[in-house]
Amino acid sequence: MAPTVPALAVVALLTSAAGSVYAQALPDSVRSGLKVEIIDEAGASVEGHVREVSSQFVRLATRRGITDVPVDSIVRIARPDGIKNGALIGLAVGAGLGILSASTYAEGDGAVMLSQTLGNGLVCAGIGALLDASIDNRRTLYQRGARRQTRVAPLIGPGTGGVAASISW
Helix, strand or coil: CCCHHHHHHHHHHHHHHHCCCCCCCCCCCCCCCCEEEEEECCCCEEEEEEEEECCCEEEEEECCEEEEEEHHHEEEEEECCCCHHHHHHHHHHHHHHHHHHHCCCCCCCHHHHHHHHHHHHHHHHHHHHHHHHHCCCCEEEEECCCCCEEEEEEEEECCEEEEEEEEEC
16 A cells, blocks of 8 residues: 555656646748638637737637637647639639530631530539539648646556556657
8 A cells, every 4th residue: 555655646746747738839821811720629610710819819700700719729720722723623624625625616606616615614613613622621720739648547446446647748
């Protein structure tokens, strides 16, 4: 029984030393006006436009109003990808195919060329937007490093008792 008292004292000392957390500074890429998604320690996600960045919080303009997210609780900040680039790529490919297809006609009618170019361009723009929406291309701007943790748990069993401790840094 006596050896457990020093062991518990060491675990308590390590727990108090590992409990202190040093706040990491947010990068300069997180700036005012940027649309971001912030994920906190609880796993909750907040999406909005950055209004202000300080050492204590990030202020976001969301659909529900202004939200302040404490920097200490932020796990990840990501920039969501829109569908605009997929639609533009689809439009360019579709218009190119429409011009190529219309140029094979012997008549050389401008109305046919215009309708095929616009038709193919719009259809392919829709397909490009759908494809881009189906792919999650979030760009991570900030990822918090692992925090130091100390865990202590009782070990109880028939005829035995003890303490399990784990430390990560």
